[in-house]
Amino acid sequence: MFGDFDDTERCPAHNSEAEVALGFASGKAALQSGRRSVPSLVMAGRDFAAVVRKRERIELATRHGS
Structure with missing residues (x-):
């Protein structure tokens, strides 16, 4: 998610937390949609x-x- 110019991950723990939050937000949006x-x-x-x-x-x- 966030990294240096060469795509080296600088904050793996923060990136993982952000990815989980994004996954939950996506899941919540999917459940709230009519389809x-x-x-x-x-x-x-x-x-x-x-x-x-x-x-x-x-x-x-x-x-x-x-």
Whole structure:
């Protein structure tokens, strides 16, 4: 999201937080619109949750040196 001239990420934690906020805002907008596919929204939510869980496992493993 935000980076240096060579696309090196400067603030990974802030960028991740911004991406999650954007995802929630997009989801909220999708739910408030008159046109939505509930199965599609459920699938997207599951995909999002899976990515968050995977990243959390990687982060914990990195912190603990595993």
